Amino acid sequence: MVKKEIIALLLAGGQGSRLGILTKKAAKPAVLFGGKYRIIDFSLSNCINSGIDTVGVLTQYQPLKLNNHIGIGKPWDMDRMNGGVTILSPYMKESSGEWYKGTANAISQNIDFVDKTAPKYVIILSGDHIYKMDYSEMLKFHIKNNAEATISVIDVPYEEASRYGIMSCDEKGRIYQFEEKPQHPKSTLASMGVYIFTWEVLREYLVRDEQREDSDHDFGKDIIPAMLSEERRLYAYKFSGYWKDVGTIQAFWESNMDLVKRVPEFNLYDPEWKIYTLNPVKPPHYVAPSGSIKTSVIAEGCMVYGTVRNSVLFPGVIVERDTLIENSIVMSNTHIGEGCVLDHCIIGESATVGARASIGKGEEVPNADRPSIYNSGITVVGERAEIPEGTVIGKNVMIDMYAQQEDFCCSTVASGSSIYKGGVCE
Amino acid sequence: MTNTMGLILSGWRKPELKDLSYIRSVSAIPFGGKYRAIDFILSNMVNSGIKNVGVLTQYSFRSLMDHLGAGKEWDLDRRYDGLFIFPPSLSDDESGWYKGSADAMYHNLSFLKRSNEDYVVISQGNSIFKMQLDEMLEYHLESNADITLAYRKMYDYSREDLSRLGIIKLNENNRVTDLQEKPLNPQSDLASIGLYMIRRTLLISLLEECIAHGDYDFVKDIMIKKLDKLVINGYEFKGYWRNISSVRNYYRCSMDMLNPAVREELFISNGKVYTKVKDEAPAKYNEEAEVRNSIVADGCFIEGVVEDSVLFRGVTVAKGAVVRNSIVMQAAVIEENASINYAILDKNVVLTKGKYLKGEYDYPVVVSKNSVV
Numbered sequence: 001m002v003k004k005e006i007i008a009l010l011l012a013g014g015q016g017s018r019l020g021i022l023t024k025k026a027a028k029p030a031v032l033f034g035g036k037y038r039i040i041d042f043s044l045s046n047c048i049n050s051g052i053d054t055v056g057v058l059t060q061y062q063p064l065k066l067n068n069h070i071g072i073g074k075p076w077d078m079d080r081m082n083g084g085v086t087i088l089s090p091y092m093k094e095s096s097g098e099w100y101k102g103t104a105n106a107i108s109q110n111i112d113f114v115d116k117t118a119p120k121y122v123i124i125l126s127g128d129h130i131y132k133m134d135y136s137e138m139l140k141f142h143i144k145n146n147a148e149a150t151i152s153v154i155d156v157p158y159e160e161a162s163r164y165g166i167m168s169c170d171e172k173g174r175i176y177q178f179e180e181k182p183q184h185p186k187s188t189l190a191s192m193g194v195y196i197f198t199w200e201v202l203r204e205y206l207v208r209d210e211q212r213e214d215s216d217h218d219f220g221k222d223i224i225p226a227m228l229s230e231e232r233r234l235y236a237y238k239f240s241g242y243w244k245d246v247g248t249i250q251a252f253w254e255s256n257m258d259l260v261k262r263v264p265e266f267n268l269y270d271p272e273w274k275i276y277t278l279n280p281v282k283p284p285h286y287v288a289p290s291g292s293i294k295t296s297v298i299a300e301g302c303m304v305y306g307t308v309r310n311s312v313l314f315p316g317v318i319v320e321r322d323t324l325i326e327n328s329i330v331m332s333n334t335h336i337g338e339g340c341v342l343d344h345c346i347i348g349e350s351a352t353v354g355a356r357a358s359i360g361k362g363e364e365v366p367n368a369d370r371p372s373i374y375n376s377g378i379t380v381v382g383e384r385a386e387i388p389e390g391t392v393i394g395k396n397v398m399i400d401m402y403a404q405q406e407d408f409c410c411s412t413v414a415s416g417s418s419i420y421k422g423g424v425c426e
Numbered sequence: 427m428t429n430t431m432g433l434i435l436s437g438w439r440k441p442e443l444k445d446l447s448y449i450r451s452v453s454a455i456p457f458g459g460k461y462r463a464i465d466f467i468l469s470n471m472v473n474s475g476i477k478n479v480g481v482l483t484q485y486s487f488r489s490l491m492d493h494l495g496a497g498k499e500w501d502l503d504r505r506y507d508g509l510f511i512f513p514p515s516l517s518d519d520e521s522g523w524y525k526g527s528a529d530a531m532y533h534n535l536s537f538l539k540r541s542n543e544d545y546v547v548i549s550q551g552n553s554i555f556k557m558q559l560d561e562m563l564e565y566h567l568e569s570n571a572d573i574t575l576a577y578r579k580m581y582d583y584s585r586e587d588l589s590r591l592g593i594i595k596l597n598e599n600n601r602v603t604d605l606q607e608k609p610l611n612p613q614s615d616l617a618s619i620g621l622y623m624i625r626r627t628l629l630i631s632l633l634e635e636c637i638a639h640g641d642y643d644f645v646k647d648i649m650i651k652k653l654d655k656l657v658i659n660g661y662e663f664k665g666y667w668r669n670i671s672s673v674r675n676y677y678r679c680s681m682d683m684l685n686p687a688v689r690e691e692l693f694i695s696n697g698k699v700y701t702k703v704k705d706e707a708p709a710k711y712n713e714e715a716e717v718r719n720s721i722v723a724d725g726c727f728i729e730g731v732v733e734d735s736v737l738f739r740g741v742t743v744a745k746g747a748v749v750r751n752s753i754v755m756q757a758a759v760i761e762e763n764a765s766i767n768y769a770i771l772d773k774n775v776v777l778t779k780g781k782y783l784k785g786e787y788d789y790p791v792v793v794s795k796n797s798v799v
Contacts, residue, residue, distance in 0.1 A: 035708035036724075074498075075705075260710075268707035269725065279703045283693040284459035284723035284737070286684075294715055299708035300460075300724050303686075313708075 004083060006139055006196075007119045008052050009110070010043055011103055012127035013060030018248045020373040021382040021398055022348070023062075029127030030065040031252070032331050032349065034259055034268060034275075035297040035312045038069055039246065040127035041277045044085075048076045049273050050135035052123065054083030056113050058106045060090060060099060075276045088113060102217035108206045119199055124219065126193040130255055130266065131243040132273050138196055138237045141173075147235040148201040149227060151175065152194035154239050164190030165220045167236045175234040180220045189236055192243055195219060201232065242266040250376035253346065256312050256329050260295050280315040280332070290321050299332075306336070320355070328360070337389065345379040348401065353381075354389030362394030362415035369418050374398055430563055431507075431543040431626070432471040432479040435527050436464065436490060436551040442672035445794035446772065451483055453551030454490040455670055456755050456773070458683050458692075459723040459738050462493050463670055464551040465701045466692075471547065472500045473697030474559035478507035480537050481551070482530040484523075487513050493702050500700045510537060526642035532633045538626060546629050548644070550620035554679055555667040556692050556699075557621075562661050566623045571659035573628075573649065575602060576621040578663045585612065590671050592618035592645060594660060602658040605650050616660075618645075619667055666691050677770060677790045680736050680753050684719055706739050714745055730760065738773075747777075751787070769793065 016028025023031060029040035040057075047055050055078065059066055066087075072078075073085035088110050090099050100106035107114075107124065114122060121142065123135055133152070142150040153167055161182070168177040168187045177186065205223050209215050215222045227234055242265050246252040258265055268275060282301025287293060291304040298304070301316040306323030316333040319325060323340040330336065330347045337355035345360040347353065360379045367374035374380065374396040381387065382401035388408055393399070394415030400407070402421045413419060437452035446455055453464040464481070471479055479502060483490055490511075496502075497509030512534045514523050524530035531538070531548075538546070545566070547559055557576075566574040577594055580587075593612045595604035605618065622644075624632075632648050641647035649658060666688050668679040682688045693699055706725025711717070715728040722728070725740035730747035740757040743749055748765035755773045760766065764777040768785035772795040777783065781799050785791035793799060 075703075262712055269710075269727070274705050275707065276705050279705075281698045281700060283689065283699070284721045284739075285709065286686075286689065286721050287717045287719065288686075289719040291718065293711045293717055295713050296711045297708045298711065298722070 004054050004117045004119045006052055006121040006123060006135075007054040007056070007083070007114065007117055008047050008123045008125055008135075009107055009114070010040070010047075010055055010057045010125045010127050011106060012040055012057050012066055013063075013100055013106065014126070014128060015061045016128065016247060018373055019246075019252060020249060020370060021380050021401060022249075022252070022346070024382065024401055025062055026065040027059065027061045027063060027127075028247075030062075030069060031246075032314060033130065033246065033252075034256060035299045035314055036280070037275060037277045038065075039130065040066065040069070041275055042130050042132070043125045043127050044070075044073075044076050044078075045273075045275045046131075046133050046135060047125075048078065048276070050133075052135060053078060053080055054117055054119075055085045056088045056110060057085060057127070058088045058100065058110065060106075063087075063089060069278055071278075075278050077276075083117070086113065102215075102222075103219045104206060104209055104215075104223050105217035107202075108210050108217070111203065111206065114199060114203075122197055122199050122202060124193075124195040124197070128247065129192065129243060129245055131192075131239075131241065132266075132270075132275075133194070133239060133241070133243075135194075135196075138194070141237050142196045142198075142235070145173070145235045146233060147196075148198050148232045149224070149234045150196045150237050151224070151234065152192045152239050153189040153236045154192050154243050155188050156190045158185065158188055161185035161188050161190060165224075166190055169236045173235045173237070175228065175236050178220075178224050178228055178234075189238070191220065192239060194239075196237075201227075248376075249346070249374060249378055249380060253329065253344075253376070253378050257310065257327070259297050259312060260310055262295075282315050285313075288321075291319070306338075306340075314349075331383075344377055344395065345381065347381045348383035348385065350383060351381050351385045351387070353387045354391065356390045357387050357393070358391075359387070359393040359397075360395060361392075364395060365416035367396045367398055367418060368416050370398065374416075428475055428477060429543050430474075430476055430545040430547055430559070430623075431541050432467075432476045433531065433546055433548045434464065434467055434479065434481045434551045435530065435548065436481055436483045436487065437485075440552075440671050442674075443670070443676065444673055445792045446673065446676065446770070447486075449486055449795055450489040451485050451487050451551075452670060453481075453483075454487075454493055455552070455676065456738060457554065457670070457676075457680065459721045459736050460704075461699060461701045462490075463554065464490065464493070465699055466554050466556070467549045467551055468494075468500050468502075469697065469699045470555070470557050470559055471549075472502065472700065474563075476547065476559070477502070477504060478541055478543060480510045480512055480534065482524070482527075482534065483511060483513045484530070487511075495702070499702050507541075512537065524642075526647075527644040528633055528636045528648055529642035531629070531644065532637045535630065535633060538630055538633075541626065544626060546624055546626050548622045548624065548629075550669070552670045553619060553621075553667060554670065554692070555619070555663070555665060556696060557663060557665065558696060562621075562623060562663075565661050566659075569600070569659050570657070571601075572624065572656040573658045574623040574661050575605075575649070575658055576619045576623075576663045577616050577660045578619050578667050580615045580617045583615065583617075587672075587675055588612040588615060588617060591669065592620070594618055596660050600660050602653065602660050605645070605653060605658075607645055607650070619663055620669070621663075622649075623661075673770070673790060673792055674788060677753065677768075677787075681734070681751075683721055683736060684734065704739050715743075752790075766791075772797075775799065 012029040078085040285302035299315040314332040320338040343360040502509035709726040723739040730743040746763040747760040
């Protein structure tokens with residue numbers, strides 16, 4: 001293979017368990033976002049737009065959708081003779097085989113992949129975030145400072161700082177302290193999970209880290225602290241732009257809703273920085289004489305006979321007559337019957353909502369079974385679920401994937417309850 | 427249909443298309459919000475299992491070449507076979523210019539000779555339709571014809587439009603007994619849809635004979651002259667079919683896309699229609715948007731009124747702007763308080779603030795590519 005200056009390793013194996021039913025059968029990077037994309041598209045597009053054409057995607061949790069989506073990397077122009085995209089899944093070794101135990105371990109297990117292209121630098125990314133970033137600028141910063149590791153940071157509000165890995169650095173950007181999720185943060189510069197390492201240095205630390213039995217094999221917990229304690233040259237690269245971790249139902253809903261605002265903070269329409277994804281091959285969308293759409297993002301293949309306000313519709317969604325969809329995210333190929341009312345909900349791919357159903361109206365009570373996940377007033381309907389005609393569903397409700405008529409005990413599903421596929425009705 | 431190859435004749439000049447085809451071959455005319463005319467026959471071929479397609483081009487083929495590329499979008503970027511584009515080529519003894527359809531095929535006889543499929547489908551590139559070509563091939567094989575010609579009963583065509591087609595007469599065995607190319611007074615409403623099926627070796631010998639006689643047109647010099655000698659059978663196509671040949675019928679055909687039944691037939695049932703991808707974000711509607719009975723492609727940005735219209739990719743309709751009964755092609759901008767009615771705006775047209783353009787249903791105004799009004 002031709003030698004590359006920099007290659008990317010994209011950690012895409014995380015479950016994203018706080019996304020509930022959305023990640024039951026898909027890793028978080030494979031979750032749909034923004035009317036046509038999957039979350040991983042943003043990192044992959046950043047790579048190709050930054051001139052990085054060699055990317056290893058490390059998968060672990062529920063990789064099927066991700067593998068299908070990425071394929072040989074055609075949409076990102078990564079179907080290359082030299083480089084391109086490679087899916088790296090955990091594999092059996094001569095004596096044993098093991099899952100990726102941590103972010104650093106995942107890279108350690110793929111040292112051979114990196115060595116093959118013998119890059120000078122590697123950039124470690126996670127496929128979990130919505131942002132546009134020119135990694136080539138960050139690389140210039142890394143080279144200019146003669147750094148051994150550069151961590152991209154973003155200024156966060158003090159109250160939120162304890163959710164992140166927090167850096168303290170001097171006026172030149174050199175990091176002297178790193179704290180993972182500190183209770184009393186000393187700074188508000190949070191790690192974005194984007195690291196550039198000089199490969200030679202990282203390789204050495206990875207090999208050493210593998211020997212240590214007390215290690216969690218994690219970049220934030222082990223590799224970065226080890227480098228700091230040995231006074232390696234670590235720099236913080238400040239990023240100021242839109243960057244969202246869509247890790248919770250609430251955050252996921254909010255950042256989708258950011259797109260429908262008059263002037264969205266996050267611009268998907270920039271011809272200089274396109275976001276690429278697998279093309280759905282559908283005709284342009286159609287708005288019927290009875291249809292009406294305002295403040296929304298509508299993808300191709302949709303047919304809108306009803307009313308849509310403040311919502312995001314993915315490709316191939318059909319909205320029948322006299323239906324009102326507000327403040328909602330409706331994923332690909334979903335059919336919403338006549339006379340429905342949907343408010344504050346997320347409807348999974350290929351779901352069917354029967355006529356005259358009402359979803360997302362009711363009192364504000366968190367979900368009884370999973371209060372930590374469904375608590376922000378948003379009802380989530382899983383992929384391929386079938387909501388029977390006339391069902392009234394409240395807030396913070398979870399409807400399981402593939403749930404059907406027989407899984408619904410009665411035509412009213414109170415706020416905070418859940419419907420499980422094959423679940424027992426009380 | 428792996429035993430069949432495709433040949434697409436991308437079309438001669440159509441003066442009736444005015445500004446729309448000065449800059450591009452008629453097969454490359456943008457259509458239906460994101461397609462070009464040739465996507466329909468190409469997708470029909472691909473959906474019917476054809477893997478070897480030649481496109482013969484003549485006039486202004488730059489945009490066609492750009493659109494087709496290596497055939498990736500149609501899954502025709504193959505190691506063997508795939509997509510081949512044949513523009514006219516200059517050589518010592520040839521002027522290069524194709525004199526007619528038979529001449530164009532004859533110039534690329536080596537493509538026909540080195541292909542190994544038994545049958546060839548020959549088609550125009552400017553028809554908007556969805557057809558299962560494998561069913562036609564079955565009929566061709568059963569009927570033992572030399573050539574099978576697809577025809578359609580043009581009950582929905584005006585007399586004027588009929589006289590732009592090849593009008594046929596059939597006997598009781600479906601054999602074509604008369605074929606008149608673009609007759610002034612059409613004698614029937616059965617018209618050829620410019621789609622033929624023929625054995626490859628027979629096509630090669632017919633072409634060689636035709637050129638040896640100094641002739642050059644496939645329909646006039648081969649089919650019409652040999653109606654007695656060759657068994658040419660008709661195969662009825664019953665679906666939606668329009669041939670883009672004038673501004674008027676381009677406009678009407680585009681507006682047919684607002685009809686749910688036509689859309690269902692063309693885009694949803696029996697296979698997809700493939701086209702070049704542009705990676706636009708989904709369309710964005712702001713608060714003031716009022717859109718009714720329209721088709722809107724990705725990348726559009728709408729703050730105005732759009733009714734009974736077709737918007738291609740990346741069109742901007744600003745606040746207070748009104749688009750009615752119009753076709754707006756890629757990346758055109760309708761600025762604030764500007765309005766159009768019965769207009770066709772080509773790519774990248776800018777209609778500046780407050781301007782008003784109006785045509786008639788029978789005579790839509792055409793604004794040519796890159797104009798600023």
